[in-house]
Amino acid sequence: MATFSVLGLNSLAGRRQIHSLPSCPKCGAPLVEGVLNQPSLEPCPGCQSLLQVEVFPALFRRTAPAGSGEIVLVDGESSCFYHASKKAVLACQGCGRFVCALCDCELNGEHFCPACLETGKAKGKIKSLENRRTLYDSIALSLAILPLVIFIFWFFTIVTAPMALFMAIRYWNAPGSIVRHTRIRYVVAMIFATLQIAGWGIGIYFLIENLHG
Amino acid sequence: MAEQEYRRLTRSRVRRKGFLGFFTIVASTRSSLWLAKDHVLSIDSRRYTEEYKRFYFRDIQAITIRQTKRRAIWNFALMLLLVFWLGMLVSMVSGFESDSATIALLCTWFLILAVPLLANNILGPTCAVYLRTAVQIEELPSLNRVRRAHKALARIRPLISAAQGQLAPEEVSVRIREMNQSSDASAMAGASQNARSESAPTVEDAPSRIVVEPQ
Numbered sequence: 001m002a003t004f005s006v007l008g009l010n011s012l013a014g015r016r017q018i019h020s021l022p023s024c025p026k027c028g029a030p031l032v033e034g035v036l037n038q039p040s041l042e043p044c045p046g047c048q049s050l051l052q053v054e055v056f057p058a059l060f061r062r063t064a065p066a067g068s069g070e071i072v073l074v075d076g077e078s079s080c081f082y083h084a085s086k087k088a089v090l091a092c093q094g095c096g097r098f099v100c101a102l103c104d105c106e107l108n109g110e111h112f113c114p115a116c117l118e119t120g121k122a123k124g125k126i127k128s129l130e131n132r133r134t135l136y137d138s139i140a141l142s143l144a145i146l147p148l149v150i151f152i153f154w155f156f157t158i159v160t161a162p163m164a165l166f167m168a169i170r171y172w173n174a175p176g177s178i179v180r181h182t183r184i185r186y187v188v189a190m191i192f193a194t195l196q197i198a199g200w201g202i203g204i205y206f207l208i209e210n211l212h213g
Numbered sequence: 214m215a216e217q218e219y220r221r222l223t224r225s226r227v228r229r230k231g232f233l234g235f236f237t238i239v240a241s242t243r244s245s246l247w248l249a250k251d252h253v254l255s256i257d258s259r260r261y262t263e264e265y266k267r268f269y270f271r272d273i274q275a276i277t278i279r280q281t282k283r284r285a286i287w288n289f290a291l292m293l294l295l296v297f298w299l300g301m302l303v304s305m306v307s308g309f310e311s312d313s314a315t316i317a318l319l320c321t322w323f324l325i326l327a328v329p330l331l332a333n334n335i336l337g338p339t340c341a342v343y344l345r346t347a348v349q350i351e352e353l354p355s356l357n358r359v360r361r362a363h364k365a366l367a368r369i370r371p372l373i374s375a376a377q378g379q380l381a382p383e384e385v386s387v388r389i390r391e392m393n394q395s396s397d398a399s400a401m402a403g404a405s406q407n408a409r410s411e412s413a414p415t416v417e418d419a420p421s422r423i424v425v426e427p428q
Contacts, residue, residue, distance in 0.1 A: 050280035051345040059274040
């Protein structure tokens with residue numbers, strides 16, 4: 001019988017799982033002291049799989065509950081931009097608005113309001129929140145090279161070469177891979193695309209010449 | 214804002230998703246690890262897009278290395294093929310149709326199978342590595358060999374210690390006992406709360422809709 005309280009306990013159990021001791025990834029058995037922080041692989045007490053588990057102080061750290069924001073007691077005291085009745089604790093480093101403890105989102109030592117955090121994530125302004133990038137340089141290079149590599153598709157170069165050239169020019173300044181800072185792929189794509197376009201141009205010129213001649 | 218400098222921790226390797234995941238070469242996801250000054254960056258690359266996950270040193274709770282049987286399975290499969298190929302080669306050489314071109318082809322195939330078998334054994338035992346934070350347990354597919362995982366762990370460990378402090382071996386057991394006691398206490402509190410809620414109204418007890426009677 002589903003009770004209201006059971007629904008609440010289920011979600012609580014799900015949250016507790018991650019706050020418990022490390023468990024064996026294979027059988028789920030909780031790992032005892034003899035297995036943790038050992039210099040070599042030790043058998044799991046449940047399934048005998050060889051494991052090496054290194055635990056760090058963060059495992060035992062208790063997270064402080066988030067502040068709900070103090071209520072403004074004195075008239076004229078600065079209040080939160082989003083909650084007029086709550087006392088402001090600091091200013092958002094993105095927009096400068098005063099925020100209460102509830103609205104303060106700390107990110108690597110910087111403090112933002114929820115709106116700035118959302119905008120920063122959407123526009124990619126906060127680098128540490130960026131979780132996806134499109135690699136336009138790889139797309140341009142593939143467009144320039146792949147039809148040549150897969151030889152039977154060489155005639156596609158009449159379409160792919162201008163596309164590769166366009167992508168290389170259009171996205172030259174777009175951020176590429178987070179770990180690769182070179183534009184060599186764009187350069188190679190542009191060289192290949194230009195050569196292909198030139199080849200098609202010369203080919204068409206000679207074809208027209210022959211037709212007229 | 215200048216982009217953060219990353220140092221490569223591991224080369225990219227295929228992230229396997231089940232049995233079929235190995236065969237989807239074109240659509241495969243390659244995973245690699247990079248080190249920054251305050252976090253480990255996991256990159257899942259799908260040829261034209263990259264997805265990033267950052268694990269800050271101050272948040273890493275545990276790293277688990279579990280030895281897997283993948284090396285043994287590959288050894289068995291490659292040995293089986295090698296024995297089959299060797300049998301064919303021997304029968305060709307000693308038998309009836311010792312065509313030199315066919316023998317050369319079989320020798321080439323033999324080498325194609327022998328090299329991965331050799332590499333599989335030189336690289337050492339395989340493993341799966343899991344990184345745990347307060348909110349997730351993430352598998353790190355690029356660390357798929359025990360030796361490689363140990364090397365990576367040796368590089369990460371001092372950085373985590375610098376961010377979180379050291380944990381003495383005897384301190385681990387004390388903290389675990391404390392943790393167990395607190396989880397037992399919370400379990401008991403949960404049980405008593407559950408017992409109290411036995412008398413609470415149930416979904417079935419609730420009226421299906423509120424009907425307002427006309428006065």
